[in-house]
Amino acid sequence: MSKTRTQQYKQDVNEALNTSRLNDALHRFGDAYLEARQRAFAELDFEQLRTDIAEMKDRVLTSRASLREQFIREARAAGATVFLAADAEEANRYITDLAKANCVRKVVKSKSMVSEEIHLNKALENAGVQAVETDLGEWIIQLANQRPSHMVMPAIHMFRDQVAELFSAETGKTESDDIKHLVDVARRQLRREYLDADMGISGANFAIADSGTFGLVTNEGNARLVTTLPKIHVALIGMEKLVPTMDDALKIIQVLPRNATGQAITSYVTWIRGAVPCGDVNKELHIVLLDNGREKLAESKTCKDALRCVRCGACANVCPVYQSVGGHVFGHTYIGAIGIILTAFYDGLDKAAELVKACIGCRACVSVCPSKIDLEEIILQLRQQVQEEEGMGLGKSLLFRKVMRNRRLFHALLRSGAKLQKPVTGGSRTIRHLPLFFSSLTEWRSLPALAPEPLRDLMPKQQQKIGRQRYRVALFGGCSSDFIYPELGLDLLKVLNHFGVEVYFPEKQNCCGIPALYSGDRETAQEMARQNVAALLEDQPDYVLTTCPTCTMSLQRDSVELLAGEPQFHAQAQQLASITYDVSRFLHDVLQVDISQLKTLPGDDGDPLKVTYHDSCHLKRGAGVWQQPRQLLQNSGHEVVEMSHADRCCGFGGSYSFTGHPDIANAILADKLNDIKHSGVQCVAMDCPGCMMQIGGGLDHAGSPVRTAHTITLLAETLE
Amino acid sequence: MKSRNRINLFQQAAESAGAVVYHCQDVNDAAAYIAEHAGGALLYAPNDSLEQLGFSPALSRSEVSLLEMTSRLDAADAVAGLTGSNYGLAETGTVVIDSTAELVRLASTLPERHFVVLDPQAILLGQQEAGQALRDLQHQQPADYLSYITGPSRTADIERVLTIGVHGPCELYILLLSAVAQPEKGVSS
Numbered sequence: 001m002s003k004t005r006t007q008q009y010k011q012d013v014n015e016a017l018n019t020s021r022l023n024d025a026l027h028r029f030g031d032a033y034l035e036a037r038q039r040a041f042a043e044l045d046f047e048q049l050r051t052d053i054a055e056m057k058d059r060v061l062t063s064r065a066s067l068r069e070q071f072i073r074e075a076r077a078a079g080a081t082v083f084l085a086a087d088a089e090e091a092n093r094y095i096t097d098l099a100k101a102n103c104v105r106k107v108v109k110s111k112s113m114v115s116e117e118i119h120l121n122k123a124l125e126n127a128g129v130q131a132v133e134t135d136l137g138e139w140i141i142q143l144a145n146q147r148p149s150h151m152v153m154p155a156i157h158m159f160r161d162q163v164a165e166l167f168s169a170e171t172g173k174t175e176s177d178d179i180k181h182l183v184d185v186a187r188r189q190l191r192r193e194y195l196d197a198d199m200g201i202s203g204a205n206f207a208i209a210d211s212g213t214f215g216l217v218t219n220e221g222n223a224r225l226v227t228t229l230p231k232i233h234v235a236l237i238g239m240e241k242l243v244p245t246m247d248d249a250l251k252i253i254q255v256l257p258r259n260a261t262g263q264a265i266t267s268y269v270t271w272i273r274g275a276v277p278c279g280d281v282n283k284e285l286h287i288v289l290l291d292n293g294r295e296k297l298a299e300s301k302t303c304k305d306a307l308r309c310v311r312c313g314a315c316a317n318v319c320p321v322y323q324s325v326g327g328h329v330f331g332h333t334y335i336g337a338i339g340i341i342l343t344a345f346y347d348g349l350d351k352a353a354e355l356v357k358a359c360i361g362c363r364a365c366v367s368v369c370p371s372k373i374d375l376e377e378i379i380l381q382l383r384q385q386v387q388e389e390e391g392m393g394l395g396k397s398l399l400f401r402k403v404m405r406n407r408r409l410f411h412a413l414l415r416s417g418a419k420l421q422k423p424v425t426g427g428s429r430t431i432r433h434l435p436l437f438f439s440s441l442t443e444w445r446s447l448p449a450l451a452p453e454p455l456r457d458l459m460p461k462q463q464q465k466i467g468r469q470r471y472r473v474a475l476f477g478g479c480s481s482d483f484i485y486p487e488l489g490l491d492l493l494k495v496l497n498h499f500g501v502e503v504y505f506p507e508k509q510n511c512c513g514i515p516a517l518y519s520g521d522r523e524t525a526q527e528m529a530r531q532n533v534a535a536l537l538e539d540q541p542d543y544v545l546t547t548c549p550t551c552t553m554s555l556q557r558d559s560v561e562l563l564a565g566e567p568q569f570h571a572q573a574q575q576l577a578s579i580t581y582d583v584s585r586f587l588h589d590v591l592q593v594d595i596s597q598l599k600t601l602p603g604d605d606g607d608p609l610k611v612t613y614h615d616s617c618h619l620k621r622g623a624g625v626w627q628q629p630r631q632l633l634q635n636s637g638h639e640v641v642e643m644s645h646a647d648r649c650c651g652f653g654g655s656y657s658f659t660g661h662p663d664i665a666n667a668i669l670a671d672k673l674n675d676i677k678h679s680g681v682q683c684v685a686m687d688c689p690g691c692m693m694q695i696g697g698g699l700d701h702a703g704s705p706v707r708t709a710h711t712i713t714l715l716a717e718t719l720e
Numbered sequence: 721m722k723s724r725n726r727i728n729l730f731q732q733a734a735e736s737a738g739a740v741v742y743h744c745q746d747v748n749d750a751a752a753y754i755a756e757h758a759g760g761a762l763l764y765a766p767n768d769s770l771e772q773l774g775f776s777p778a779l780s781r782s783e784v785s786l787l788e789m790t791s792r793l794d795a796a797d798a799v800a801g802l803t804g805s806n807y808g809l810a811e812t813g814t815v816v817i818d819s820t821a822e823l824v825r826l827a828s829t830l831p832e833r834h835f836v837v838l839d840p841q842a843i844l845l846g847q848q849e850a851g852q853a854l855r856d857l858q859h860q861q862p863a864d865y866l867s868y869i870t871g872p873s874r875t876a877d878i879e880r881v882l883t884i885g886v887h888g889p890c891e892l893y894i895l896l897l898s899a900v901a902q903p904e905k906g907v908s909s
C-alpha cells in the first residue's frame with residue numbers, strides 16, 4: 001500500500017515541478033518575503049523575542065490544564081458558552097446542532113485553519129447550512145473547490161486570470177482580471193452575505209486565560225464584520241492558542257505579523273471578551289475549544305514543541321521544497337514544515353508519511369521560526385517512526401544493518417567498487433553517464449567516481465613537516481572525503497602542518513551514521529556512534545576535525561543524543577562533541593591563524609580569484625559557522641563575491657537526491673546554479689563534500705567553467 | 721519620549737500604514753473636515769467625550785448629512801463612520817478603540833471611510849504600554865470588544881499585490897483633537 005502511495009506522491013511532485021508559473025511565483029514571493037521580514041525586524045532582537053516566546057509557550061504546555069480551566073471560567077463569566085471538543089466530529093456536531101436549533105440557513109466565516117482541519121464546511125453543507133468564506137483568499141479557493149496552499153495566503157497558488165474566471169461565474173458577468181477590480185467585486189458580493197447571515201464563525205490567534213478574551217489578527221476587516229453582524233458568533237479555537245495573559249499575547253503580536261508578512265502590525269487586531277451587545281440584545285457567543293490530537297502532541301516527548309507554533313507560515317515561505325512544489329504537494333491541511341508535523345498528529349501518521357520523506361532537511365525553516373521550534377529535528381523523528389512502521393525497503397535495510405555496521409565489509413566493498421567502476425569512468429574522476437536503469441541518476445548532474453585510493457590508505461604515507469607543534473588532532477574523514485575526495489584530507493594535512501598541527505587518521509572510524517539515521521534506521525546509527533566514539537578518542541587527540549559539516553553535526557549533536565541511554569558511552573560522546581570542529585572554524589576560532597602569511601594565487605587574469613561562497617545547510621544552520629570560511633578566503637587574498645541566496649540548500653540531501661526525490665533535488669540545484677552563474681565568479685567555494693558532489697556535478701553537466709572547491713583546498717593552494 | 725516626538729512618530733507610522741492624519745483646531749474644524757471628506761451619509765457613533773466636545777451640534781451645523789437609522793442593518797447604507805478612540809500607539813500608528821457599543825463597530829466596519837477622533841495626549845509608545853491600557857479598558861463592562869486599527873483594510877490575496885479596502889474601510893482618517901479620550905471612563909453609548 002505504501003508503495004502505491006509513494007508512486008502517487010511522486011506523480012504529484014512531478015506535476016507540480018512542471019507548473020513553472022507557480023514555481024516562479026513562489027520563488028519571487030520567497031525573495032520578497034525575506035526582504036520585507038528583514039526590514040520589519042531591523043530594530044528588534046529576533047533571537048531574544050523568539051526565546052521569550054518559546055519559554056512562554058513551554059510554560060503554557062506544562063500548565064495547560066489549569067490555564068484551560070481559567071479561560072473557560074472567565075469566558076463563561078463574561079457570558080460566553082464554552083464547549084470542549086475532543087475531536088473534529090464533536091466540534092462539527094456541536095456547531096451544526098447549534099445552527100439547526102437556531103434555524104440558521106447561512107453562515108459567514110472568517111479565516112480559520114482549524115475549520116479547514118475539521119472540514120467544517122462539509123459538515124455544515126451536509127446539515128443543509130450554506131457556509132460562505134469571506135476572507136478573499138479563502139473565498140477564491142472555496143469558489144474553486146480547492147484547499148488552501150498556504151496558511152497565511154490560502155490562494156497563493158492562483159493567478160488573476162483564474163480568479164477573474166471564478167468571479168465571472170459568480171456574478172454572471174465578464175469580470176476583468178484587474179486586481180483592484182477583482183477586490184471590489186469581492187467587496188460587493190460578500191457585503192450582502194454578512195447582512196444575510198444568521199451566524200458568524202471565526203478562528204482566533206490567542207485565547208487569554210486570565211480574562212477569557214480571545215484575539216484575532218487580521219488585515220481585511222472581514223473578521224470584524226463576521227463577529228459583529230450575525231446574532232450568533234462561534235469562535236473555533238485550537239487548544240494550543242492558550243496564553244496566560246494579555247502581555248503574553250502582545251509579545252506574540254510583536255513577532256507574528258512581522259514574521260508572517262513583514263508588517264509591523266496588521267490592519268486589525270480585535271480583542272473579544274464575552275457576549276457583547278448586538279442590536280437590542282446581547283450576542284450569543286459560543287467558543288469551541290478543540291483538541292483533535294493536540295493533547296496527544298503535548299504528550300509526545302519528541303514532537304511537543306510543535307505546539308508552540310503561532311501559525312505565521314514562515315517555515316513554508318523559506319522552504320526550498322515548498323518553493324519547488326507548492327503547498328498542495330508539500331502539506332496537507334497545514335502547510336510546510338509545521339504542516340508535516342501537525343498532519344501526523346491531526347490526520348494520522350500515514351497521511352504524513354510521504355511529506356516527512358519530501359523534506360530535504362535543510363533547516364531553513366528552523367532559522368526563521370519565531371517560536372524556536374526545531375522543525376527539522378521533529379520531522380526526522382517522524383521519519384524514523386514511519387520507517388519503523390513501514391520498513392525501509394529490503395535493499396536499504398540490508399545495506400545499513402549487514403554492511404555498514406560491519407566496517408571491514410563496508411570498506412572492502414567500497415574498495416572493490418573503485419575497481420569495478422572503471423568501465424563507466426574510463427579512469428576519469430567523474431561519471432557523466434550511467435548505463436541502463438541507473439541512467440536517470442546522471443541525467444542532470446555528473447557524479448564523482450570513487451577515488452582509486454581512499455584517504456585511509458593515503459594518510460599513513462604522508463610525511464608531516466611540522467615546525468613548533470601546537471596540537472595533535474584526529475581527522476574524521478567521513479565516507480565522502482575518505483572514498484571520493486581523499487584530497488580534502490591531504491589538503492587539510494598540508495594547511496594544518498603549516499600552522500604547527502599534527503594530523504592522524506584513526507583507522508577504526510566508520511561512517512558517521514547520518515545516512516542510516518536520516519533513513520530512519522536509528523539502531524544502525526547508534527552502532528556507528530559507538531564505534532566512532534571509541535575509535536576517535538582512543539589515542540587522546542586534542543581535537544577531532546572534519547571536512548564535512550554533516551559529520552560534524554553527527555559527532556557534535558546526534559551521537560550524544562543517540563547514546564544518551566548508555567552511561568558507558570554517553571560521557572565519551574559528550575567529550576567527543578566538545579572537541580569536534582569543522583576545519584574552517586578550527587583554523588579561524590581555535591588556531592586564529594594569520595592567514596595572510598599564505599600567498600594567494602591570482603586568477604587567470606592576474607587579479608585575485610573571484611570566489612563566491614555557498615553555505616552548506618548543516619554548517620550554517622547546524623553548526624552556526626558561516627563567517628569563518630568567508631573570512632579565511634578573504635584574508636588569504638581571494639575576492640569574495642556574495643551570490644544571492646548563498647545559504648539556500650543546493651538540493652543534495654544525501655540519498656534524497658539519489659533515491660528519495662531526485663526531481664526536487666534537481667529543481668533546487670537549478671536555482672543554485674543560476675545564482676552562481678549570476679555572481680560572475682570563477683570559483684564557488686564550500687565546506688561540504690556533499691554540496692561539492694551536487695554543485696560540482698551540476699556545473700560539470702552544464703559545461704560551466706566555474707570551478708567547485710572546498711575552502712581547505714583553496715587555502716592549501718595558497719601554500720604552493 | 722516627549723509627547724511631541726510621540727505624536728510625530730505616531731503620525732509617521734500611521735501615514736506609512738496608509739492612514740490620513742489631520743490636526744484639528746477645534747471641534748468645528750473637525751466637523752468641517754469630515755463634511756468635506758465624507759462623500760455621503762455619515763454614521764456617528766457618539767460617546768461621552770465626543771459629546772462633551774460638542775460633536776453633535778458641530779456636525780449639525782456643518783454640511784454633513786447624518787444617516788437616519790431605523791434598524792441596525794441600515795448602517796450598511798453609511799458611506800462614512802465617525803467614532804472616538806481611547807489610545808494611540810506611536811510605534812505602529814495604531815488607534816485603540818473600545819468598540820463594545822455596537823454602533824462603534826458598525827461605524828468602523830461597514831462604511832468606506834472611517835473618521836477616528838484621537839486625543840494626542842493619549843498616544844502611548846507601543847505594545848509594551850498597550851498591555852496596561854487594554855487591561856484598563858477591559859472589565860468596565862460585563863463584556864468587551866476592543867479594536868486595534870492600523871491603516872485601512874487591506875489584502876494581498878491575489879498574486880500578493882497589496883490592495884486597499886477589501887472588506888473594511890478603504891480610507892482611515894485620524895483626527896487629532898485635544899481632550900477627547902477619557903480612558904478611565906471608557907466609551908459609553
Ligand code: SF4
Pocket residue numbers: 315318319320321322336337358359360361362363364365366375376
Ligand atoms: S528542513 Fe528544509 S526542506 Fe525540510 S521543511 Fe524545513 S525548510 Fe523545508
Ligand code: SF4
Pocket residue numbers: 308309310311312313314315316337338365368369370371372373375
Ligand atoms: S512552525 Fe514556526 S515558522 Fe512555522 S508557522 Fe509555526 S511559528 Fe511560524
